[in-house]
Amino acid sequence: MTAVQIDGKAFAAKLREKIGEKAAAFTDKTGRKAGLAVVLVGEDPASQVYVRSKGKATVAAGMESFEYRLPADTPQDELVALVRKLNADDAVDGILVQLPLPKNLDEKAVIAEIDPDKDVDGITPTNAGRLVLGMDALVSCTPLGCTMILKDMLGDLSGMDAVVVGRSILFGKPMAQLLLAENCTVTMAHSRTRNLPEVLRRADIVVAAVGVPFLIKGDWLKSGAIVLDGGINRLDPEPGEEKGRIVGDVAFDEAVGHVRAITPVPGGVGATTIAVLLRNTIVAAYRNAGLGDPEGL
Numbered sequence: 001m002t003a004v005q006i007d008g009k010a011f012a013a014k015l016r017e018k019i020g021e022k023a024a025a026f027t028d029k030t031g032r033k034a035g036l037a038v039v040l041v042g043e044d045p046a047s048q049v050y051v052r053s054k055g056k057a058t059v060a061a062g063m064e065s066f067e068y069r070l071p072a073d074t075p076q077d078e079l080v081a082l083v084r085k086l087n088a089d090d091a092v093d094g095i096l097v098q099l100p101l102p103k104n105l106d107e108k109a110v111i112a113e114i115d116p117d118k119d120v121d122g123i124t125p126t127n128a129g130r131l132v133l134g135m136d137a138l139v140s141c142t143p144l145g146c147t148m149i150l151k152d153m154l155g156d157l158s159g160m161d162a163v164v165v166g167r168s169i170l171f172g173k174p175m176a177q178l179l180l181a182e183n184c185t186v187t188m189a190h191s192r193t194r195n196l197p198e199v200l201r202r203a204d205i206v207v208a209a210v211g212v213p214f215l216i217k218g219d220w221l222k223s224g225a226i227v228l229d230g231g232i233n234r235l236d237p238e239p240g241e242e243k244g245r246i247v248g249d250v251a252f253d254e255a256v257g258h259v260r261a262i263t264p265v266p267g268g269v270g271a272t273t274i275a276v277l278l279r280n281t282i283v284a285a286y287r288n289a290g291l292g293d294p295e296g297l
């Protein structure tokens with residue numbers, strides 16, 4: 001069997017089209033564009049690329065982009081003051097603090113300052129709690145993208161065995177909650193899990209986000225499994241390469257001949273992250289303007 005390769009870029013393109021329509025309707029209804037503020041602290045090269053891409057995508061969708069770049073040695077109270085200013089700014093519907101933050105900053109304390117109604121990353125204690133409680137919440141972008149892909153492909157996920165590998169606040173934890181809400185039987189695996197191959201072999205759905213290149217081998221997966229690889233790992237450059245290749249957490253070449261469907265890296269679930277961020281921003285903008293939820297997103 002050769003797996004279907006799930007095309008995250010095509011999925012994201014369709015979503016962006018719908019978001020563009022909703023953004024235009026928002027501007028017609030309110031007389032202003034929906035706004036997304038992105039805060040980058042420090043000079044991490046990957047984060048700089050992501051923040052630039054977010055700004056471009058926001059403008060391309062017909063929304064306003066506000067970008068704040070602060071030096072790596074920014075004190076905690078200055079960053080908190082910026083977040084509070086954005087919370088109070090009516091032109092800002094969504095706030096995202098790019099992660100990871102430099103080590104001198106208390107990441108959880110900064111996140112907790114974001115107004116939950118503008119928390120387009122879905123990582124404030126309020127949104128994380130609302131997700132666990134099964135209430136309406138803004139939800140972290142990549143796991144929400146994974147869930148959208150799975151539902152688009154399979155429809156009903158009820159009763160399926162799902163294993164999430166990784167337990168980060170941005171990916172593993174919300175991913176497990178989303179699958180639970182879809183009535184999957186969910187196992188969370190992580191660096192201390194004993195006998196990961198055995199845990200994975202019973203999974204109908206595998207979602208990986210641990211940041212270890214090729215950790216998951218093809219023969220650890222059930223034939224017929226659906227595999228979403230959220231790992232984004234840059235390898236050391238090969239001779240003649242300027243930059244190393246980006247690869248996932250799953251040994252793709254082994255898995256592809258074995259499973260039912262798999263996302264490539266790049267071009268898989270990572271490619272949906274920014275489109276889902278735009279989706280969350282427009283949802284926050286509609287809700288905060290008292291317009292209810294935009295339909296069809």
Ligand SMILES: Nc1nc2c(c(=O)[nH]1)N[C@@H](CN(C=O)c1ccc(C(=O)N[C@@H](CCC(=O)O)C(=O)O)cc1)CN2
Nearest residue numbers: 050097098099100121141246266267268270271273274
């Ligand atoms: N506050 C946040 N910080 C971070 C998040 C996040 O969701 N919120 N996620 C990641 C980085 N990220 C967005 O910030 C992100 C990751 C990957 C991609 C993407 O487009 N991936 C592509 C291409 C990868 C490449 O070539 O570099 C793919 O996988 O196909 C966009 C955004 C950590 N921080």
